[in-house]
Amino acid sequence: MNTKEYIESGIIESYVLGMTSEEERLEFEQACASYPEVKAAREAFEIALENQALATAVAPPPQLKGLVMEALSIEAKEETKVVKMPAVPPANVVVMDPNKRLRFVAAAAVVLFLISSGLNFYYFNQYKSATALYDNLVKENTEVASNYKKIEAKYSEAVESMKVLQNPNMVVVKMAGSEVATSPDPSSLATIYWDAATKDVYLMVNKMPAPKTTEEQYQLWALVDGVPVDAGVFDIQNGVAVLKMKNIPKAQAFAVTLEKRGGSPTPHLEQLYVLGKVS
Amino acid sequence: MGTAITYTEQELVALLKNKDQNAFGYLYERYSGALYSSIVQIVDQQELANDVLQEVFVNIWRRIETYDAAKGRLYTWMLNIARNASIDLLRSKGFQNSKKNASIPENVDDGTLGTAFQPDANNIGLKKAVQQLKEEHRILIDLAYFKGYTHEEIAEITKTPLGTVKTRIRSALTQMRSLLS
Incomplete structure (x- = not known):
């Protein structure tokens, strides 16, 4: 990339002032990441713009600060509102002797593990077939789109030719x-x-x-x-x-x-x- | 600014992301004038400009998490929020109507519609730099930056080819850079 030319193309000002297209914006951000001189030029313009804005600032009416800070503290309160959970009623506890309890817990863990493995396997298969189906659809869609483009090009060619043939001159x-x-x-x-x-x-x-x-x-x-x-x-x-x-x-x-x-x-x-x- | 606290930009951003209200107070002291001036260059009625400034600070508060220092300075980010909010207002129905009621002739680059500002909005910030451009460039920047029209819309309005509009805007912007520095 010829960075000097790029820097002088007006892209920096367009980007900083928010006037680029989405495509230009992404390209410029990429250029800033890859070329330090582009980033430095952007920063230089940003600083010039900021200094000029600070130097020619127009003070807002003094009472506005109170209103703004009040609006911000309302925002702050709304964000910190905690959603209280309803209290959970205590579960009925069946007291077991410790040995029995341990065996029960172990058995439950094994059962849960087996169920979970089964589900994992099942969902993984579902996921795999869905992914394959999706890939296929994407491929088909691309093919259809490219065919359509070819036909469209042929068609507009034919239309252009017709126009020439129909011209009475x-x-x-x-x-x-x-x-x-x-x-x-x-x-x-x-x-x-x-x-x-x-x-x-x-x-x-x-x-x-x-x-x-x-x-x-x-x-x-x-x-x-x-x-x-x-x-x-x-x-x-x-x-x-x-x-x-x-x-x-x-x-x-x-x-x-x-x-x-x-x-x-x-x-x-x-x-x-x-x-x-x-x- | 009685207390002379200053932050580096990094410190300030970190505090703002933490929703530190004192940091927002500092932000207001330091930047409200610069942002207000960018707003009045677009929205020329004082009461509406006040509303926009308030909305801009609330938006800065709400969206500060999304600010990414790698993409530009904090002021640049805030300036774009201020410009977008101003142009949104400019294009809203209410504003269009209030302008009609003022029954002042439409003028592409006249910054004195409605309740005029003191000082004259043409004499501050970017507008001052824009005033020094050639007529054809000035109108384009006015439409693109201060009125927020897309390049396609401007091509339509000015009956100029899109490519020409793009080239002229780019060239006007590079001239503005040298006028700023």
Whole structure:
């Protein structure tokens, strides 16, 4: 941790003045325990704050002290009130001769011990099965939660894609492998949705082969007056995702080439997969 | 303070945890002014501020067992109790109504609503340091610290992105540190 930066971030003042979130508070207390310089900075600010408050104190009306001390002594009395137990009536004592009594006590102790052991065993088993059941439930719950999250992510992806498709401003440009004589895969197909108002470009991959290695990545190009302009790189994704690419104000055609990961400054035309003209 | 008894903070805390009434008397003598000033910066009507101070000392008495010196100084802990009690009052229905009856225009950082205080609440304690901040910072600290709004609420009120609110508050707080020392 860069403690100097942390100390100067305003976290100290936030914490001391009670303005942190629960998360920030726990993190700060952890930092104070681990880094003496953080704790020292906190104390320095606390002392400055306290001294300033003492120096600019506003005395409350003098009669208030009596009221406060009286309220405190009422608190004190309430806390010390002792709950008196009702007197226990003396039990009927059966006098036994000492020997008999000792044997009786021993027998009673043995019986109690056996009962107690039995109960211990019984409750321990109950406890074990309850714990196992609980662990299982926790595990199941975690699985359900993680499945739910995955589905939710897919769903919001689909909703986003739908929004793009429903936008009436969209100019649709079909990019097909059949338009390119030298395409490595002439059956490739991808579609551009180009927002005529904002000029944002969205891409949907209909069918394109996955690159052979992770070193390679597809790159979208906009052809502007004969010059290819980079419109962003993308990976083939499962599902119906519509990918947002770079904003392109003007273009006559769009094309996709396979390039090294991260993209190239100019396209490698022998790796031109699909092309589509803006109609 | 006729008798010049002084305690170290550790001694004082130990006595307070023991519910020693003399120690509470000492605590009152030493800190009531500082705490009262923090209360009047939030609650600007004298009678209500008196009630809050009394409530604060009762709360200190009741909760002193939970005070943990590892997490901060005693005054810091008490200051937070005082601030929370003041803001609770500020947000209570009764206080809102009494403010309406006073029919004084709402003002984000005007500390003189209702029965005004002498001296002016703007001129004491943290508020004095806050007065030296830039306008945009001052309003944020006023809402966050003296009015007790969450960062999310402030973003809503000031129509500012949440991230900006957080950054500005942090920056205002670090400036206040240098103004205090």
